[in-house]
Amino acid sequence: MRSIKICLSVMLVVLLSPLVNAAALPDFTRLVEKASPGVVNISTVQNRDEVEQASPFGQFQGPNGEQIPEIFRHFFRELPQFRERRREAPQSLGSGFIISDDGYILTNHHVIKDADQVMVRLNDRRELEAEVIGSDERTDVALLKIEADDLPVLELGRSADLKVGEWVLAIGSPFGFDHSVTAGIVSATERALANETYVPFIQTDVAINPGNSGGPLFNLDGEVVGINSQIYTRSGGFMGLSFAIPIDVAMNVAEQLKGRGFVERGWLGVIIQEVNRDLAESFGLPKPAGALVAKVMADSPAGASGLREGDVILSFNGQDVELSSDLPPLVGRIKPGESAEVEIMRNGRRETLDVTIGRLPDEDSLAETHTQQPADSNRLGLTVAPLPKELSDKWNLRSGVIVEQVREGAGARAGLVRGDVITMLNGQQVETIEQFSRLVADxxxxxxxxxxxxxxxxxxxxxxxLK
Structure with a gap:
């Protein structure tokens, strides 16, 4: 009798376990019903003689027909299309969402970039032309305005409160299918991507496809916590890695676009690099951390504050800098003219500097020459020569020596190659060949x-x- 009861108990557990698991999963139906009216479809018209279109397989077509691959992809122009030498019909390129009942809408910069006309299709099928209030390429955020009243407005949350593993949901128009819903979890927060300096992305495994661009990412409370912006792909399709702009960042940008039509960011004026294990040891750090200052730009806030090349920035305004990619978003959030505390490691000692943050220049102003690299003498297996004047002028170098030959030794193991210019060694500026030889000897x-x-x-x- 006892064995029969045990068997029945086991059978009940087996039969009920799927129901228990199902009950533990979130029910998105009420969230979708409430939020869907505030999500819009965005299409654009471009008055161009010839428009380059993307292929459907994760490739961009160049001017001569060559295929140019990309890995991190914006996903608003990925449907198969052709070049046309006429005015284009409106194309369903992306999504957006309503943030005020008088018609302000958020979407991605890349969705409306180069558009001559932007059309917004509402949940009730109305189509209205939108005015572009402003657009910011650095954060990929654009603010639109349509003439309408009493619009359904989405509730905004705080992306800073997101936790890894939390459920999130996206609504958008992938491949033109309006109000498609996909769900997943937060895979990471404050993720840095190549060439996306000022956005600490939210990484999710929510299925995102062409047309989701600019659409909202929700938490389980139905609050918008991000704007879907990019995917990681090798094939052109979704591979389980999608990235959203935090709503905290997006709303800061939107307020500036609404108020002045452009975005103002803080600027420190340094070129930085990652600190690996060997560099951490060389700078006296207990572990790889911080942002190593490889160059201090001329006439920059960093230079005025006393920051030097070779300093390792450990924290900015009280927030730790674990990776070099942590620093630009922290600086960018500071208003120009405000001061910030920067903790550094210099010559094995921690110091704190007060920096008055400047205004980030435009891209053209930032496109200036960069700086230098170190080399060695016989102990390093190197042959060096005086720095040629043409290189000094071309790269704006004050001093250094150039590597002419690399033989087996510490220099080769460190990765030095012929043509490298050594400007600093063990914290000392390299001025001449003789001085460099003395530094190497020590x-x-x-x-x-x-x-x-x-x-x-x-x-x-x-x-x-040196071994």
Whole structure:
């Protein structure tokens, strides 16, 4: 009798376990019913003689028909299309959402970029022309305005409160299918992507496809916590990695676009690089952390505050800088003219500097020459020569020596190559060949020391270690 009861208990557990698991999963139906009216479809018209279109397989077509691959993809122009030498019909390129009942809408910059006309289709099928109030390429955020009243407005949350593993949901128009819903979890927060300096992205596994661009990402409370912006793909389709702009960042941008039509950001004026294990040892750090200053730009707030090349920035305004990619968003959020505390490691000692943050220049103003790289003498297996004047002028270098030959030794192990310009060794500026030889002679054995070099105009620190 007892064995029969045990068997029945086991059978009940087996039969009920799917129901228990199902009950533990969230029910999105009420969220979708409430939020869907505030999500819009966005299409554009471009008055161009010829428009380049993207292929459907994760490739961009160049001017001569060559295929140019990309990995991080904006996904608003990925349907198969053709070049046309006429005015284009409106194309369903992306999504957006309503943030005020008088018609303000958020979407992505890349959705409306180069558009001559932007059309918004509402949930009730009305189509209205939108005015572009402003657009910011650096954060990929655009603010639109339509003439309508009593519109359904989405509730905004705080992306800063998101936790990894939390459920999130996206609504958008993938491939033109309006108000499609997909769900997943937060995979990571404050994720840095290549060439996306000022956005700490929310990474999710929510299925995102062409047409989701600019649409909202919701938490389980039905609050917008992000704007879907990019995917990681090798094929052109969804692969389980999608990225959203935090709503905290997007709303800060939207308020500036609404108020002045452009976005103002803080600027420190340094070129930075990651700190690896060997560099951390050479700078006296207990672990790899911080942002290593490879170059201080001329007439910059960093230079005025006393920041130097070779300093490692450990925290900014009280917030730790674990990775070099952590620093630009922290600086960008500070209003120009405000002061900030920067904690650094310099010559093995921690110091704190007060910096008055400047205004981030435009891209053209920032396109200036970069800086240097270090080299060695016989102990390093290197042959060096005086820095040629043409390179000094071209790369704006004050001093250094150029590597003419690399033989087997510490220099080769550190990755030095012919043509590198060594500008700093073990915290000392390299002025002449003779002084460089003295610095090399004094190098310790069995411990990494930092070297600053300039390779093809770009500054870089490497760790040099004599055995």
């Amino acid at each position: 190098l310790p054995e069995g411990r990494s020391v930092p070297m600053r070099i300039v390779r093809r105009g770009s500054p870089l620190f490497i760790a040099l270690k």
